[in-house]
Amino acid sequence: MNQKIFLCSICNINSGTCNEDCKFCSQSVRYKADIERYKQKEMSLILKEAHNAYSNGALGFCLVTSDKGLNDKTLSFVCSIAEVLTKELPELRLIACNGTATIEQLLTLKSSGIKAYNHNLETSRDFYPKICTTHPWDERYETCQNVNSAGLVLISGGIFGLGESYEDRVSMLKSLESLKPTSVPINFYHHNEALELSPNPLSVDEALSLIKLTREMIPDAQRVMVAGGRELMFGDRESEIFSHGANSIVIGNYLTTSGKAMQRDLEMLKSLNLDIASSVK
Numbered sequence: 001m002n003q004k005i006f007l008c009s010i011c012n013i014n015s016g017t018c019n020e021d022c023k024f025c026s027q028s029v030r031y032k033a034d035i036e037r038y039k040q041k042e043m044s045l046i047l048k049e050a051h052n053a054y055s056n057g058a059l060g061f062c063l064v065t066s067d068k069g070l071n072d073k074t075l076s077f078v079c080s081i082a083e084v085l086t087k088e089l090p091e092l093r094l095i096a097c098n099g100t101a102t103i104e105q106l107l108t109l110k111s112s113g114i115k116a117y118n119h120n121l122e123t124s125r126d127f128y129p130k131i132c133t134t135h136p137w138d139e140r141y142e143t144c145q146n147v148n149s150a151g152l153v154l155i156s157g158g159i160f161g162l163g164e165s166y167e168d169r170v171s172m173l174k175s176l177e178s179l180k181p182t183s184v185p186i187n188f189y190h191h192n193e194a195l196e197l198s199p200n201p202l203s204v205d206e207a208l209s210l211i212k213l214t215r216e217m218i219p220d221a222q223r224v225m226v227a228g229g230r231e232l233m234f235g236d237r238e239s240e241i242f243s244h245g246a247n248s249i250v251i252g253n254y255l256t257t258s259g260k261a262m263q264r265d266l267e268m269l270k271s272l273n274l275d276i277a278s279s280v281k
């Protein structure tokens with residue numbers, strides 16, 4: 001495993017307009033969560049965020065849309081951004097996270113400069129119907145297979161703390177392992193009072209052991225990334241995520257929740273004598 005810490009920044013290029021009913025997601029229009037909602041972020045803002053991320057050490061920059069999957073309009077929006085960013089910041093690895101996608105759509109993204117695609121399984125196949133009724137888990141798995149077929153780097157993980165059992169967690173990790181992802185982002189459910197799910201029941205020790213379990217069950221992944229929910233889940237123990245197997249984090253804001261200022265994350269890594277990855281395979 002690469003011990004250098006890979007930093008990734010996410011950019012919500014379209015926010016809070018999804019009609020699906022994923023119970024953990026404040027971007028669904030169904031739950032009326034108090035979040036910012038917009039159709040398309042302006043290019044000037046996206047560029048500003050990309051420059052800010054890169055100057056703070058991020059190598060990955062993820063273009064996220066809130067919807068079940070790609071359609072022609074979203075595809076052309078993401079491609080147009082990727083083309084501009086590829087020219088402007090060629091060192092930045094562009095990641096797209098736009099829901100379910102066909103091989104053809106993924107190849108179009110690839111030709112516009114996207115290098116990797118993030119699509120999470122979220123949870124186990126058995127538990128999935130309890131957190132989403134509008135689309136099946138199998139579609140998620142199939143999209144991940146499409147990512148591999150299209151020759152893009154696969155980033156796939158899930159979210160813990162939704163009320164799933166330990167067996168569900170193991171089952172999700174087994175499914176992920178079968179897809180051979182390069183990076184496995186794990187999220188910890190961040191409760192929003194507009195959502196009907198109960199707050200995340202995990203203790204810090206349980207969450208740390210889940211990072212370790214992810215590392216052990218998906219040994220070939222280059223990166224285990226702790227993504228959403230990091231600060232809320234780990235509080236002043238967040239530096240322990242690295243000794244439990246994490247070698248990547250999201251810096252800056254998440255999709256609908258604020259992360260710590262990038263500078264504070266950089267100071268934390270420095271205090272732990274952890275180097276930041278400066279190149280990516």
Ligand code: SF4
Pocket residue numbers: 018019020021022025026027028065066067068099
């Ligand atoms: S499909 Fe994605 S954006 Fe839509 S509700 Fe589910 S998790 Fe949220």
